[in-house]
Amino acid sequence: MDRRQAKTRKAVMEAFTNLLEHKSYGNITVQEIIDAADIGRSTFYAHFETKDDLLRVLCEEIFSHVFSEKPHKEKTHDFSSGTYGMAEKVTHMLYQLDDSRSYLRGILAGESSDIFMRYFREHLTEIFEDALQKKTKKIPRDYLLNHATQSFAETVRWWMAHGKYKPEELCTFYMEAVPFFAD
Amino acid sequence: MDRRQAKTRKAVMEAFTNLLEHKSYGNITVQEIIDAADIGRSTFYAHFETKDDLLRVLCEEIFSHVFSEKPHKEKTHDFSSGTYGMAEKVTHMLYQLDDSRSYLRGILAGESSDIFMRYFREHLTEIFEDALQKKTKKIPRDYLLNHATQSFAETVRWWMAHGKYKPEELCTFYMEAVPFFAD
């Protein structure tokens, strides 16, 4: 890839995530991103179709870490054993999300958290489909899957807005609140 | 109240809810509301500070029904006994929400459902605070309250978007999924 393109792209992403640390997505204008990245207006639009497109790209970047299989260096867990239960998977995702904490707060604050949450849940649905109990007594599987993914996404939002807990703690909260996973 | 004001207000609310049956809140312009209500532009702004203010007013109207104490005429339950458990309260709310189904779909579809959901959860929090179990083993009460309200709001959103279930059925799903209420 052209060095210039890479440079521009990096500048935009850095400017964007920096801005997200101080204000919410909806209150950031394209002009601010352009100024912070120190690039020309048309250059921005040569890289990203719209402002929402930029957010989508950032989300995908975050997700590529969050849903990556390669183990993150957790302090208290050893995941090199090979078989992951749901608790381990959840903890892994939470560790990855913690790394993006500084700008996730800005994405999840206020109105436009919906954009992130929608993408997030799309990805989560794939993962959670297999993990849910096969037999659900009185509840449609459809409803339960929606409930489990939505609750996890909301757990993350709550975590980002509130005092700091460790990923392992959050995992416990979530697994207690949504006890519908197969062993 | 001045007949003219009442007329205008009614026209706006009807135009707005009608539009919400066909498209989502974010895609409705003030101009469309004005045209549909057949009123002057400045008249709209004499009644509502902003477009979001109009949505807020509509939400408050819906909530005043949903959270009303007066029993709705449910088909299968007799609520005249006096003591309501959580299941009864939940079913009652679901019946009231069902009445607003036609335009709730438009409010809850797409991006800006957040505005409704935020108001909704504020009201729900008050109600759910008392109903939750006093002792929660491993989970902060704060997290659990957030989980319970969010899950209820999300249950309603899911309901509005999916095939029709009866309020009693939805209540069962919710109580199964979030079993943290005191008896």
Next chain:
DNA sequence: CTTGTATCGAATTATAAGTTCGATAACTTT
């Protein structure tokens, strides 16, 4: 060196929100 591609940025277009104000019509009070 030459050719293609990226960048710059000022000017422009598009869209929608919200404001202003004078004229007119509908209510209210005396």
Next chain:
DNA sequence: AAAGTTATCGAACTTATAATTCGATACAAG
């Protein structure tokens, strides 16, 4: 019924921001 008050109308205006255009310039790669 006349006088006074308030609501409505609506066109024109302001403001805000997103997104497009395009010619000039700078950089990269064969």
